[in-house]
Amino acid sequence: MFFISNAYAQSNPLESLGGGGFLGQYGFLILMFVAMYFLMIRPQQKRAKEQKAMMEALAKGDEVVTVGGVLGKITKISDQYLTLEISSGAEMLVQKNAVTMVLPKGTIKAL
Known part of the structure; x- marks a missing residue:
């Protein structure tokens, strides 16, 4: 012990x-x-x-790229939406927040 x-x-x-x-x-x-x-x-x-x-x-005439990779020129702007001219005469309505980048003027020449 x-x-x-x-x-x-x-x-x-x-x-x-x-x-x-x-x-x-x-x-x-x-x-x-x-x-x-x-x-x-x-x-x-x-x-x-x-x-x-x-x-x-963003302003009318700006050339932009969307989230989906679509290039276009802005023709109309509202509070929530943009109208893009994606080819001669063809327009597409997208949401404003779908724009990822603003391109320099003259980048898209085929329009």
């Missing part, structure tokens, strides 16, 4: 290094949220802002 010694719990090794405070426990988590903001959220907000500015700047 006298050969068994008492067992004591080991202390936390981070406490001996001084990392037992708030930053020691949650610092990595905070760092991950900051990195995610700068790598994912902020660039997405910037792209959305640029897309909105492009939509507001």
